[in-house]
Amino acid sequence: MTVSRMINGHPYVTPATAKKVREAIRKLNYRPNHAARMLTGKLSRSIGLIVPDISDTFFSVVSHAVQETARAQNYLVWLAASEDDPTIEAAQVESMTHHPVDGILLVPTQSREPYLKSIVAGNTPVVTIDRPIEVATTDSVGVENQAGAAMAVDHLVEHGYKKIACISANAHLRTMKDRIAGYRDSLRKAKRSYQNELELKSSASSKAVLAELLTGRNRPDALFTANNASTIWVIEALKELNIQMGKDIALVGFDDVDFFTLITPSVTAVRQPAAELGNVATRLLLQRINGEFKSTSVRTILPVTLTIRESCGCRRASA
Template sequence: MDDDQAAPEHTRRPTIKDVADRAGVTKATVSKYLNRAHGYAMAASTRERIRAAIQELDFEPSPLARGLTRSATSTIGLVVADIRSQFYPDLVASIQAAAEAAGYTLVLGSSGDDPHRELDIVRSMAHRRVDGVVLVAVRSESDNIDYLRRRGIQIVLASRDLPELVADTVVVDSLAGGRAATRHLVSLGHRRLAHVAGEATVKPFADRRRGFELETAGLGAEVPVAVAQSSIEGGRAAALRLLDVGSPPTGIFFASDTMALGGLMACADLGLRVPDDVSIVGFDNVTVGQLPGIGLTTIDSDAVRVGELATELLLKRIPAPRDADPAPTLITRPAVLVERTSAARPRA
């Protein structure tokens, strides 16, 4: 048979046994190496031999196969409301970095702020046998939490909380943040104020609105509130409704920076200057708000630290027996005002 007619060489994916043979160790030792995120001790020389064997053989462990042998997959799910929001990049990046540093893979799902889709994503993650889930897209109802709990999957809430503490939760103090943002506008001399609020079913938005109402209760006049989706277009439309009137507000507090960016667009639509004609304060401290020409005054949501702490809490719970789970923990980060150029004293 000539070369052109020679049968192709048989190839197959390398297995744990191949890695063990190459490294001169047992399959159990290779398995411990692959599951090192769970605390298995191993000599540095043994670890290096296994690492070299994996690299030489181009071995890729199957997360599902590993999950079948130890009832875990070294995978964490993350559910956010809308990945297009300016708020999420820092939070997602911090959770991913913390997860990968501990040997976990992150699976991301974006619900589009749809509670039904959120539950579908949660179910899909459960079917993938994730070890735990960080929920950022939760609303007042907790069906998704109940669903995961029934399947023995650990949960942590990040940047959003529920009326009752049903799971480990890490948030910034939205009530205090709403008060600080509004108090800043009042301290600058603004008396005609308005608030662009998020949906009341999202507790942080409800808390920010409550903070605004507490700080404006003594102004002696009805203070308008426009409810909008937490998107640029939602903030833009709400701001247009508030500003396109006979006696518009001189200061507006937006429940998120994403909506505040829409507010800046609305001011441009109406030929209003920020902060000369309208002062704007947001909530989140997103990266784009720091850019020259925007200079958004805001409340820092501490997204990076919130993501890190949420991941740490989840990783502590994953190895624990389900019948020995401690009571849920609430970590509340302080709300810090970041002053930039979008808010100033009103014109006389």
């Protein structure tokens, strides 16, 4: 009991006793037993984080921010990648809730998976990042997807482009649906009759699909790519087809990544506050764990910005 009080900063431990305990801990190389702490109903001081793909630049930045914020509060983060597979994700969630962790940060592979209802109804707090759950109510942190997409397409409209196509990957996700809706909003506002929405399935299959789009008789003069995967696949296809961004065709993407500045021409893109997403979501989860919120759910939406470079037709000086 005395050791426990000293470790947890209990006020009723005299300086002399605390000194003796610290010396004994040093000599014995003592470490607290966190499993025993959990059996007594105390917090594990750990949270889970499940993302679709650790190698994805966006989720890497989010994960780093989560770990930094959690570490500042003396929390450990258990990180897992679902590989965009709902079966893997469900198993990871179950494993984390049974170990257990104090809460889970989740980027769902699917927003309508039935199992999501059960985890939200459980005792482990859940906060979603980027992709909200549609079959249950839980805390979430996301960005202005629809408004950000409209802002990107508005920029292309202002350049005078008439045929603006929308290209996406994972179009079934709520975030993609919102961005496609933003694309439609912008064209409707500009009274553009041309509308072409294309979904890419993979890097390999996208080449033939994009070649048909970009060399056809009714080819677009500008492209809005709704996420970084589709942006990268389009850039690869344009290079193979010898079509120059910013000159032969304009491009604005959603989800800016650092290496877009290294491409010639550099890529205009909507920048998401990825680090802030991780920070805000982690703070929200820790507040929920500590019982600081009494409301059923908290939904936070963060603003996005358009980073103007050259692929849209702007000159370097205006970036």
